[in-house]
Amino acid sequence: xxxxxxxxxxxxxxxxxxxVALALGDQFLDSFQLRVSSLCAIYVVLALSLNLxxxxxxxxxxxxxxxxxxxxxxxxxxxxxxxxxxxxxxLAPVVPWLAHLSIPFLPALxxxxxxxxxxxxxxxxxxLRLKDDYLAIATLGFAEIIRVVLTNTQTLTNGALGLKxxxxxxxxxxxxxxxALSVAFMVFLTRSSYGRAMKAVRDDEIAAGAMGVDVFRVKxxxxxxxxxxxxxxxxxxxxxxxxxDPKMFTxxxxxxxxxxxxxxxxxxxxxxVIAAIGVTILxxxxxxxxxxxxxxLFETEARPGLRMVxxxxxxxxxxxxxxxxxxxxxEFSWSMFSRAGLAxxxxxxx
Amino acid sequence: xxLPLLLQHLANALALGSLYALIAIGYTMVYGILRLxxxxxxxxFMLGAYVAFYCVALFLLPWWASFVxxxxxxxxxxxxxxxxxxxxxxxxxxxxxxxxxxxxxxLIENVAVVxxxxxxxxxxxxxxxxxxxxxxxxxxxxxxLVIPICTFALLAVLLWVVGKxxxxxxxxxxxxxxxxxxxxAIDVNRIISFTFGSGSLLASFGGILWSYKYPQLNPLMGVMxxxxxxxxxxxxxxxxxxxxxxGGFLLGAIELLTIAFLPTLTGYRDAFAFVLLIVVLLVKPxxxxxxxxxxxx
Numbered sequence: 001x002x003x004x005x006x007x008x009x010x011x012x013x014x015x016x017x018x019x020v021a022l023a024l025g026d027q028f029l030d031s032f033q034l035r036v037s038s039l040c041a042i043y044v045v046l047a048l049s050l051n052l053x054x055x056x057x058x059x060x061x062x063x064x065x066x067x068x069x070x071x072x073x074x075x076x077x078x079x080x081x082x083x084x085x086x087x088x089x090x091l092a093p094v095v096p097w098l099a100h101l102s103i104p105f106l107p108a109l110x111x112x113x114x115x116x117x118x119x120x121x122x123x124x125x126x127x128l129r130l131k132d133d134y135l136a137i138a139t140l141g142f143a144e145i146i147r148v149v150l151t152n153t154q155t156l157t158n159g160a161l162g163l164k165x166x167x168x169x170x171x172x173x174x175x176x177x178x179x180a181l182s183v184a185f186m187v188f189l190t191r192s193s194y195g196r197a198m199k200a201v202r203d204d205e206i207a208a209g210a211m212g213v214d215v216f217r218v219k220x221x222x223x224x225x226x227x228x229x230x231x232x233x234x235x236x237x238x239x240x241x242x243x244x245d246p247k248m249f250t251x252x253x254x255x256x257x258x259x260x261x262x263x264x265x266x267x268x269x270x271x272x273v274i275a276a277i278g279v280t281i282l283x284x285x286x287x288x289x290x291x292x293x294x295x296x297l298f299e300t301e302a303r304p305g306l307r308m309v310x311x312x313x314x315x316x317x318x319x320x321x322x323x324x325x326x327x328x329x330x331e332f333s334w335s336m337f338s339r340a341g342l343a344x345x346x347x348x349x350x
Numbered sequence: 351x352x353l354p355l356l357l358q359h360l361a362n363a364l365a366l367g368s369l370y371a372l373i374a375i376g377y378t379m380v381y382g383i384l385r386l387x388x389x390x391x392x393x394x395f396m397l398g399a400y401v402a403f404y405c406v407a408l409f410l411l412p413w414w415a416s417f418v419x420x421x422x423x424x425x426x427x428x429x430x431x432x433x434x435x436x437x438x439x440x441x442x443x444x445x446x447x448x449x450x451x452x453x454x455x456x457l458i459e460n461v462a463v464v465x466x467x468x469x470x471x472x473x474x475x476x477x478x479x480x481x482x483x484x485x486x487x488x489x490x491x492x493x494x495l496v497i498p499i500c501t502f503a504l505l506a507v508l509l510w511v512v513g514k515x516x517x518x519x520x521x522x523x524x525x526x527x528x529x530x531x532x533x534x535a536i537d538v539n540r541i542i543s544f545t546f547g548s549g550s551l552l553a554s555f556g557g558i559l560w561s562y563k564y565p566q567l568n569p570l571m572g573v574m575x576x577x578x579x580x581x582x583x584x585x586x587x588x589x590x591x592x593x594x595x596x597g598g599f600l601l602g603a604i605e606l607l608t609i610a611f612l613p614t615l616t617g618y619r620d621a622f623a624f625v626l627l628i629v630v631l632l633v634k635p636x637x638x639x640x641x642x643x644x645x646x647x
Contacts, residue, residue, distance in 0.1 A: 060445050062452075126632055132444050133387045137580060138631055141624030144577070152617040251573075255456055262449055305463030312457035319450045320438055 007334040018180070026172045034172060035240065036284050041175035042236045043276035045182045047260040048269065049229030054258075055267035055329070056190060057222040058202030060136045062254055063123065064230050066143030067116045069150055069249035071231025072238035075112035076163050077156075078103050079239075088163050092154045105169040109235050116231020117224050119146070124223035128216065140251065151246040162245025163238075170240035178236060179273075182229060186269045189225075198222050202267075256283075259315050264326050271327030279311075286310060354487035359610040360603075365494040365563060367602025368501035372556030373579035374586070374594035375508065376549030382525040382589035383545050385444075389451040390431055391553055392576015393458040396569065398424040398554025399561040400466055403473055413476040421554050428550025429543045431458075437539070455576075462569035473565040493562045500559065504552060505595055512591065517544060525589065574620060581627040587640020596638060601626070 025037060046064070053059045077085075081102050085094050093099070103111075127138045150157045157163075189195045197218045200208035209215045238244040260279050264271030289306040318325055373395055380388045401423050405416030435454040439447045479493040512518035523531040524541045532538050560575070561567055582601045586593025601623055609616050630637065 054445070058445075060448060126628065130631055130635070133385075133448060134584075134631060134635070136448060137387065137577075137584075138628055140577070141581075141627050145621045145624050148618055148621040255452065258449065258452065266445070303464045304468060305460045308460040309457065309464055312453055312460055315453040316435065316450060316457060319446055319453060320435075323442065323446050 003335065010334050022172055022176055036281060038170055038172060038175045038236075038240050039284075040277045040280045041172075041179040042170070042233055042240060043257070043260060043280045044179040044273050045175075045229055045236065046233040046257045047264065047272040047276040048182045048186050049226045049233060050254075050257045051261045051264075051267065051269070051272045052186065052189075052198075052226040052229070053222055054261060055265075055272075056195065056202060057198040057219060058205075059128065059219060059223065060132060061139040061223065061226075062136045062251070062258070063139030063143040064257055065249040065251060065253040066123075066139075066146035067120055067227040067230035068234025068237065068253065069143075069146055069244075069246065070119050071112040071116040071234035072244045072249070073150060073157055073163070074115040074231070075105075075108045075235030076166050076238050076244055077101075078108035078111055079105055079167060079169065080163070080165075084165055087165070088161070089155070089158050091159070091161065094158075095155050098156070105167070105174075105239070109232060112235035113228040113232040116234070117228035120227020120230075121220065121224045124220050124227075128219045128223060140254075143249075143251070143254065147246050147249055150249075157246075160246060162243060162248075164243045166239055166242045166244070168239060168242050170236045175236055175240070178232065183269060183273060190269070194218070194221065256311075259311060262315060262325055263318055265324055265328045265330070267329035268325070268327040268331060270330070270332040271325055275326060283307070283311070352487075356610075357488045358490070359606055361488070361490045361494055363603040363606040364599070365497045365602075366606060367599035368498040369556050369560050369563070369598075370575070370579050370582050370602050371501055371595040371598030372504065372552050372559075373575060374582040374598045375505075375591055376553045377580045378583040378586070378588055378591060378594035379521075379545050379549045381583065383521065383528075383542060384436065384440075386436065386447055387451060387580060388431075388436075388546075388549075389448075389576070390435070390455040390458055391549070392572035392574075392579070393455050393462070394424055394428050394431070394550045394572070395553040395557040395560070395575060396462065396567075396572030397427055397458065398550075398557035399473075399567055399571070400462065400569075401554070402558045403471060403561065403567055406474060413474075417558055420558055421551055424554030424557075425547045425551040428546045428553070431550075432543060432546040437542075459569055459573070466567075466569055468569060470566045470568040473561045473567060475562050475565050479562050491563075493559070497559050497563065500555065501595075504555065505591075508548070508552070508591060511548075517541070521545060578623040581623045584627060585630050585637055587637030590637070590639045593637055593639035 026034070029037065046068070050061070050064055053061045077098055078101065080088070082100050085099060088094075123139070123142045127135060127142065130138050151160050153159065190199075197208070197213045200211065200213055201215050201218050205215055208218075234249075241248075256279075260275045261272055263279060264273070264275030286307045289310065290302065290304045292302045293300045373391065376391050376394075377388060380386060380391070398420050402413075402416045402420035405411045405419050406413060409416075411419070431454060435450050436447060439450055475493065479491070479496055481492040483490055483492055483495070510518075512521055520531065520536045520541050521544070523534065523536055524538055528538060531541075557572070560571075578601060579598065582597035583594045584597070585600060586595070586597030588594075604626065605619060605622055608622060609619060
């Protein structure tokens with residue numbers, strides 16, 4: 001059998017196995033474990049979207065939390081029933097055109113992505129003229145502006161009170177297909193001419209421009225697509241936690257996603273997926289660190305924050321000692337397993 | 351608005367602007383030399399305030415002694431920060447250094463949450479800074495006058511150091527061209543440490559004065575001032591010390607006067623700086639006093 005066909009079969013088998021695992025998980029895991037599993041899938045979407053701009057296009061953007069917030073609020077406001085809106089907006093009534101609007105989850109999810117993409121485009125068009133650290137601080141600024149606006153538009157977003165009691169739509173059969181779709185999309189994108197143009201811009205902007213790549217256009221497209229994914233991820237997160245407020249979408253959230261991307265390897269889809277799952281599980285496993293610690297001989301009092309110390313140290317350690325992260329910019333492929341000589345190697349898949 | 355009220359607002363704006371200026375200088379000095387946003391600078395500011403607080407609260411030192419101790423300790427922390435988080439990455443891609451800076455910032459914040467606790471702490475303001483001065487219809491706390499005086503005194507010292515001493519000359523050389531400076535037998539590492547030390551010293555000075563003006567501490571108190579002061583440095587022209595001071599005063603004035611004249615915008619206070627940043631970056635990226643840098647291929 002030709003390696004190409006064998007790899008296709010292997011991929012199909014892995015896909016089927018994945019679906020079976022999801023079905024089994026959905027049946028046998030308890031609600032907490034399911035929640036963590038859904039969180040893993042959402043982090044896959046978010047990490048891939050950040051990796052698209054940071055890793056594949058080389059734009060250091062720190063504005064992700066803002067686009068997530070836009071997505072989360074859009075989706076929540078579209079799916080909530082008029083009664084729920086009335087209950088939430090007790091300080092000031094919601095704007096009339098939203099009061100009676102209520103659409104099903106999936107169209108709302110797409111709308112969340114589209115609105116986030118639109119905001120991403122509006123932010124990106126001016127901000128992407130900047131480079132490196134200026135871009136980072138400008139995107140961070142935009143995210144902060146989005147958050148401040150969300151806090152202050154009482155009749156549209158319910159301000160600092162946030163929205164409570166969102167329907168729990170983000171089930172296993174919603175979030176994991178979204179994650180799988182994101183992975184597939186990223187794989188196809190990075191292999192397309194657009195993906196190659198993005199990598200060219202990342203590696204050397206001036207050379208890419210000289211080769212006829214429309215650098216600015218590629219940047220804006222990458223940023224907009226990434227905002228779309230961030231918006232979808234934010235919407236899923238909102239409907240998993242069933243409550244959102246502006247305080248959720250601070251720089252801390254962007255930091256978590258950045259941690260995943262750096263750990264997995266900047267510019268690796270495989271790395272982002274593995275790290276998203278690993279970090280999410282680790283965050284839950286290490287939750288005990290925030291409580292009282294028992295060392296046998298003595299017990300320390302609860303120290304909320306210790307968990308984040310561990311993650312900050314982890315990030316610093318990776319940056320200082322292993323900048324490539326888990327995967328560098330390599331990707332998983334079946335030919336990783338076939339030993340040299342036994343099967344013909346496929347190359348150029350990175 | 352009546353004149354006394356306006357003067358009152360101006361006095362507050364002057365004090366806030368001075369604090370911003372003190373922190374912004376540290377950003378601008380580090381950026382001038384290493385082309386690096388020291389994300390952890392705002393956290394150094396927070397550490398300064400906390401060290402001073404604990405010197406008074408735990409060791410019962412007089413406030414001026416704790417002031418001096420806090421400044422020295424924080425300056426050393428700044429030097430240590432550079433050693434651990436930035437020096438190993440000096441030849442790495444910019445993105446790695448920036449991630450390291452963000453990591454360092456989060457590390458300091460979270461260690462502070464663990465060590466100091468997340469609950470805000472009240473600061474005992476020294477009596478001499480807590481005097482109410484009344485001039486006609488205007489009344490200000492003495493601390494609001496002490497802050498600008500300290501800022502200008504420190505600025506004068508700093509400008510003398512940078513402009514007239516051998517170390518200052520070396521700093522300017524390193525900021526112009528790091529490799530060429532090394533070839534002139536300048537100990538680049540020592541100069542960078544000195545820069546971080548003096549920047550952190552100013553930040554902790556600002557942090558302690560901040561805690562006297564707004565007497566409450568929390569581990570995340572440095573985040574917003576940190577971001578705003580970086581913006582102040584960009585507005586003034588990054589790499590330029592006078593520019594950073596100008597940017598700090600401008601930002602303080604815009605923030606407080608907008609609130610004074612348009613109280614409905616109070617909720618948007620934290621967004622002003624970012625809007626200003628984006629406008630400046632798009633219209634004049636080199637800032638008010640900065641010189642334009644040409645990108646070489």
